[in-house]
Amino acid sequence: xxxxxxxxxxxxxxxxxxxxxxxxxxxxxxxxxxxxxxxxxxxxxxxxxxxxxxxxxxxxxxxxxxxxxxxxxxxxxxxxxxxxxxxxxxxxxxxxxxxxxxxxxxxxxxxxxxxxxxxxxxxxxxxxxxxxxxxxxxxxxxxxxxxxxxxxxxxxxxxxxxxxxxxxxxxxxxxxxxxxxxxxxxxxxxxxxxxxxxxxxxxxxxxxxxxxxxxxxxxxxxxxxxxxxxxxxxxxxxxxxxxxxxxxxxxxxxxxxxxxxxxxxxxxxxxxxxxxxxxxxxxxxxxxxxxxxxxxxxxxxxxxxxxxxxxxxxxxxxxxxxxxxxxxxxxxxxxxxxxxxxxxxxxxxxxxxxxxxxxxxxxxxxxxxxxxxxxxxxxxxx
Amino acid sequence: xxxxxxxxxxxxxxxxxxxxxxxxxxxxxxxxxxxxxxxxxxxxxxxxxxxxxxxxxxxxxxxxxxxxxxxxxxxxxxxxxxxxxxxxxxxxxxxxxxxxxxxxxxxxxxxxxxxxxx
Amino acid sequence: xxxxxxxxxxxxxxxxxxxxxxxxxxxxxxxxxxxxxxxxxxxxxxxxxxxxxxxxxxxxxxxxxxxxxxxxxxxxxxxxxxxxxxxxxxxxxxxxxxxxxxxxxxxxxxxxxxxxxxxxxxxxxxxxxxxxxxxxxxxxxxxxxxxxxxxxxxxxxxxxxxxxx
Numbered sequence: 001x002x003x004x005x006x007x008x009x010x011x012x013x014x015x016x017x018x019x020x021x022x023x024x025x026x027x028x029x030x031x032x033x034x035x036x037x038x039x040x041x042x043x044x045x046x047x048x049x050x051x052x053x054x055x056x057x058x059x060x061x062x063x064x065x066x067x068x069x070x071x072x073x074x075x076x077x078x079x080x081x082x083x084x085x086x087x088x089x090x091x092x093x094x095x096x097x098x099x100x101x102x103x104x105x106x107x108x109x110x111x112x113x114x115x116x117x118x119x120x121x122x123x124x125x126x127x128x129x130x131x132x133x134x135x136x137x138x139x140x141x142x143x144x145x146x147x148x149x150x151x152x153x154x155x156x157x158x159x160x161x162x163x164x165x166x167x168x169x170x171x172x173x174x175x176x177x178x179x180x181x182x183x184x185x186x187x188x189x190x191x192x193x194x195x196x197x198x199x200x201x202x203x204x205x206x207x208x209x210x211x212x213x214x215x216x217x218x219x220x221x222x223x224x225x226x227x228x229x230x231x232x233x234x235x236x237x238x239x240x241x242x243x244x245x246x247x248x249x250x251x252x253x254x255x256x257x258x259x260x261x262x263x264x265x266x267x268x269x270x271x272x273x274x275x276x277x278x279x280x281x282x283x284x285x286x287x288x289x290x291x292x293x294x295x296x297x298x299x300x301x302x303x304x305x306x307x308x309x310x311x312x313x314x315x316x317x318x319x320x321x322x323x324x325x326x327x328x329x330x331x332x333x334x335x336x337x338x339x340x341x342x343x344x345x346x347x348x349x350x351x352x353x354x355x356x357x358x359x360x361x362x363x364x365x366x367x368x369x370x371x372x373x374x375x376x377x378x379x380x381x382x
Numbered sequence: 383x384x385x386x387x388x389x390x391x392x393x394x395x396x397x398x399x400x401x402x403x404x405x406x407x408x409x410x411x412x413x414x415x416x417x418x419x420x421x422x423x424x425x426x427x428x429x430x431x432x433x434x435x436x437x438x439x440x441x442x443x444x445x446x447x448x449x450x451x452x453x454x455x456x457x458x459x460x461x462x463x464x465x466x467x468x469x470x471x472x473x474x475x476x477x478x479x480x481x482x483x484x485x486x487x488x489x490x491x492x493x494x495x496x497x498x499x500x
Numbered sequence: 501x502x503x504x505x506x507x508x509x510x511x512x513x514x515x516x517x518x519x520x521x522x523x524x525x526x527x528x529x530x531x532x533x534x535x536x537x538x539x540x541x542x543x544x545x546x547x548x549x550x551x552x553x554x555x556x557x558x559x560x561x562x563x564x565x566x567x568x569x570x571x572x573x574x575x576x577x578x579x580x581x582x583x584x585x586x587x588x589x590x591x592x593x594x595x596x597x598x599x600x601x602x603x604x605x606x607x608x609x610x611x612x613x614x615x616x617x618x619x620x621x622x623x624x625x626x627x628x629x630x631x632x633x634x635x636x637x638x639x640x641x642x643x644x645x646x647x648x649x650x651x652x653x654x655x656x657x658x659x660x661x662x663x664x665x
Contacts, residue, residue, distance in 0.1 A: 465631030
């Protein structure tokens with residue numbers, strides 16, 4: 001009984017971590033974006049909302065709770081209401097395996113931890129379909145299709161890149177993956193880290209892949225018809241996913257809770273992990289603040305013609321190089337260095353390939369008729 | 383010792399509760415003054431016409447299909463990745479062949495221009 | 501009845517109930533949702549069989565892929581959204597096919613000797629062992645590579661059919 005109670009409290013505590021973190025993170029991202037746009041963001045001009053308006057998010061949450069929940073006529077009520085619930089549930093469900101610290105700060109250290117993360121993330125697209133379909137709105141349905149195409153497409157390079165740390169550490173258990181990173185995998189296989197990161201950005205629907213919510217194009221995409229807290233649920237789930245993705249990336253490629261003096265003070269591990277996740281999260285925020293939006297065909301082309309083949313190549317190269325290096329029984333540092341070199345070479349090859357293909361595209365796009373403006377700083381545009 | 387899967391199930395239940403609570407709270411706290419104008423489906427101010435269906439485009443279905451195809455491949459690679467440490471180079475090459483078959487298939491399709499819609 | 505058996509029965513009943521709803525629901529989209537529910541039930545059964553990997557594959561491929569495909573197919577087909585579709589047009593013949601299939605399968609399964617206890621101990625490194633077996637020439641190497649070929653054929657075939665002319 002005592003064990004059950006402790007487990008219950010632990011699970012409850014862990015489930016509340018993303019919620020509490022998000023309150024802070026929403027405020028923080030609004031401040032950062034505001035500064036990048038040369039304005040102030042949430043301040044205390046007006047109603048007081050805590051020091052530096054820290055509790056702005058709480059105030060917004062309370063406001064959104066009291067907004068009327070409008071269900072469009074003809075909509076499928078059950079599915080319509082279920083969609084935001086599913087989105088939030090899935091977002092929180094991933095946290096069952098997140099290792100916040102070296103020992104015990106984890107709900108369950110599943111043997112298949114990494115695969116659990118993958119499996120739970122793959123439940124997200126269907127909630128979008130539910131939202132889009134039940135709204136009985138053409139914009140919402142189109143938005144749902146585009147968002148789903150994007151999300152399921154980018155799952156492939158994401159999982160393929162995730163296989164690289166699994167390969168190198170020989171386990172799906174997240175704690176094991178962390179412990180195998182005497183050198184963070186991001187430094188050993190930077191290409192895999194990069195492809196995982198880019199795929200995650202697309203999975204999250206962050207700019208430049210922000211099709212699902214393209215404000216100026218299809219209103220609000222698949223959640224056009226949602227108002228009040230149901231919209232708030234999508235928004236909340238979006239930020240929770242951002243935070244989760246940052247933490248998962250830190251666990252997989254940045255060494256998780258590893259850092260100086262963790263052996264002496266285990267709690268410091270939590271601090272290191274949160275710090276790394278925070279830095280990754282801010283990279284995502286900067287993407288949001290600074291990048292333009294890609295078109296749906298660009299997004300999908302980038303995935304299937306570049307990122308997926310690249311992640312396949314990365315996995316193949318890493319597997320082969322690592323096996324050959326271990327077969328030659330070299331020192332561990334030489335192994336890491338060898339993998340790093342292989343990754344960098346592959347990255348350079350990918351960039352070269354991109355530039356070749358890109359040049360062909362540019363030449364194809366411009367009509368080869370003299371006199372027509374090409375928009376390029378070309379010398380052959382009359 | 384609580385069985386790990388039971389804990390996962392418990393956690394999922396908690397996650398579900400967290401999902402439901404805000405909606406339930408909002409339903410309690412929000413006004414309910416519905417009128418026909420509010421519940422109209424949104425179409426930039428114009429009343430909707432026609433049923434909400436969209437044109438058939440094979441593209442959307444094909445993305446799902448591509449996901450399933452590559453998903454099966456990736457799923458089969460998970461056990462291989464776990465056994466990697468104990469495998470000989472030959473075994474790794476076999477898995478590479480596995481990956482290359484599909485990878486080259488993708489390249490072939492790309493060259494043929496069938497990916498043009500992507 | 502142990503807790504394990506009770507849990508299994510509960511999930512099995514849930515899965516079967518969801519499956520029934522799949523074929524009886526008037527609205528095709530709801531049928532797709534019940535299909536997902538039955539997939540969840542099957543995933544739970546896999547967990548009870550101590551195979552978290554298979555459970556994850558259910559979620560990853562069946563719910564994340566097959567169910568999404570089905571939903572997309574439903575949504576882009578005109579007239580699928582209506583509630584007045586004939587639910588069971590050929591009740592008798594379809595029931596005949598389903599029942600005979602069930603009888604054949606049950607007979608085949610019952611022919612096998614049912615194990616009284618778990619046949620072999622559940623290995624902790626089960627998944628790694630599966631991985632080794634997959635690339636073992638005396639193991640499942642051939643099916644492994646053939647699967648890749650099959651996937652290739654599916655991909656090329658589908659894209660060929662849908663190519664722009």
